[in-house]
Amino acid sequence: MSLSRSLDLPALDRVDTLAQELALLQDKGKRRIAILGSRHVPVVAIHLVELISRSLAQEGHTLLTSGSQGVNAAVIRGVLAVDRERLTVLLPQSLDRQVPEIRDQLDQVLHLIEKPEHDDLPLPIASSLCNQEIINRCDQLICLAFHDSETLLASCRCAEDMGKVVSLLFFD
Numbered sequence: 001m002s003l004s005r006s007l008d009l010p011a012l013d014r015v016d017t018l019a020q021e022l023a024l025l026q027d028k029g030k031r032r033i034a035i036l037g038s039r040h041v042p043v044v045a046i047h048l049v050e051l052i053s054r055s056l057a058q059e060g061h062t063l064l065t066s067g068s069q070g071v072n073a074a075v076i077r078g079v080l081a082v083d084r085e086r087l088t089v090l091l092p093q094s095l096d097r098q099v100p101e102i103r104d105q106l107d108q109v110l111h112l113i114e115k116p117e118h119d120d121l122p123l124p125i126a127s128s129l130c131n132q133e134i135i136n137r138c139d140q141l142i143c144l145a146f147h148d149s150e151t152l153l154a155s156c157r158c159a160e161d162m163g164k165v166v167s168l169l170f171f172d
Contacts, residue, residue, distance in 0.1 A: 034064040034134045036152060037071025037144035041171055046074045049144065053078025057086040064134050066127070067091045067098055067106050071144050076105055084110045090134050092126035093119045124151055131155040140165045146172050 033056055037049070053063055053075045065075040067089050079087040089109045091098060094116035098106060106112060118126040128151050135141060141159045145152040147170055159166045 030060045030062065031139045032062045032064060032137060033140045033142060034138035035071065035075045035142045035144075036066060036131060036134065036155060038146055038149055038152065038171065039068050039070035039072075041070045041144065045144065045171060046070070049074035050078035050081075052142075054082050057082040060086075062086050062088065064088045064090065064138055066130050066134065067102060067109075067112075068127075069099065069102055073102055073105060076109065080105075080108055084108065087111060088137070089113070090130050090137075091115055092123065092130035093121070127151050128154065132158060135159045135162065135164060138164065140167075142167045142169070144169045144171065146170065 035049070035053060041049075049071050056063060057079045063075060063079050063086060065072045065087075067073075067076070072089075076087065076089060087109060088111040089106065090113045091106075092115060094114045095103065095106060095112070097119055115126065115130065118129060121129075131151065132155070135155060135158060138159075141156065141164050143152055143156050143166065145156075145168065147153075153168075156166050156168050
């Protein structure tokens with residue numbers, strides 16, 4: 001008699017992670033949720049990110065993001081529409097280094113953290129350091145990316161290694 005393994009059962013090395021994820025889903029407490037994503041995304045996805053961000057803020061969660069266009073700008077708009085106290089934005093560099101299209105929005109953010117010491121770094125490196133700090137501050141990471149978004153995918157792997165609950169959604 002041979003025993004076959006059910007496809008519904010998680011691998012034994014994932015049981016602790018699965019238990020942690022289930023406990024987090026059942027926890028009604030307020031969380032610090034980081035949402036990170038690509039700069040260039042479909043318009044429909046932008047509206048969805050704004051809706052999700054607004055809903056999470058209305059539930060009382062604190063949201064963390066970075067300060068670029070695309071997904072991060074949608075998170076900022078969504079949370080600002082509800083309660084600016086529920087938003088923390090960490091910039092990869094100083095405010096002066098941000099694109100003009102996003103600066104007006106960032107002026108409305110109450111909890112804005114700049115990193116002028118990273119101004120001399122290439123943006124991908126500064127963004128990677130920024131994402132690491134955001135992940136250190138959160139309980140959960142939601143990431144919206146493309147399959148070739150190396151910086152974001154590396155951030156997700158880092159968050160998983162730290163035991164954070166990670167939801168990774170792909171545009172492609």
